[in-house]
Amino acid sequence: GEDVEQSLFLSVREGDSSVINCTYTDSSSTYLYWYKQEPGAGLQLLTYIFSNMDMKQDQRLTVLLNKKDKHLSLRIADTQTGDSAIYFCAESITGKLIFGQGTTLQVKP
C-alpha cells in the first residue's frame, strides 16, 4: 500500500541543525520530495532526490535516502527562524504525490 509517515513536531534553537525524518512504503517511487509550507502560503518544493541516489546537498539542505529501509531525511544546517514551517515529504506514484502528515518545525531564537 501507499503510506508515508513523519513525526509531527520538531523544535530546535536558531543556529542548530534540524533533521526531519520520513518513512515510505512504496519502493517503486522514482523520486522523493520535500515540500515546505509557510503560514498562509502554498506548498513550495524545497528539493527532491532520485531514487538511485543516497544523498543530495543543496546549500543548507541535505537529503539522505536509505532505500533499503525506505527512510528519507532532510537536514537543515544553521536553522534560522525563517525556516519555521511545516515540512512534508512525498513520493510520486503514477504521476501523483503521496504525502506524509507534515512535520511542524519550530525554531526558537
Next chain:
Amino acid sequence: EAGVTQFPSHSVIEKGQTVTLRCDPISGHDNLYWYRRVMGKEIKFLLHFVKESKQDESGMPNNRFLAERTGGTYSTLKVQPAELEDSGVYFCASSHEGQGISGYTFGSGTRLTVV
C-alpha cells in the same frame, strides 16, 4: 508570471450547504491537480485534469464532490451537500504537459470549515 490562484482563501459554511472552490492554474498549464489536507493529517490526492479531461479521479471521496474544468482553463470543485468531515485545506496545483512533479506549482489553498 502569475502563480496558481485559488479562491476563496477561506470559507465557513454550515453542514448541508453547497460550496464551490475555484482554481486558476498558470496560463498554458495543461495539467491541473486537486489535493486536500484534513486537519493535522496527510495531504491527499483528489483528482487530475489534463486540459478539460479527468485523467485520474481515484481520490475523490464520494459523489458529493464534483470537479469540472470547462474549456481546459480554470477548475471548480463543488461540495454538495457539505459534511463536517469535508473541513480541511484544498490545494490546487498545475504543471506543463510532460513536466514531472518537480514542475508542479501549488496554490495557497482554500481553507474550508464546515460547522
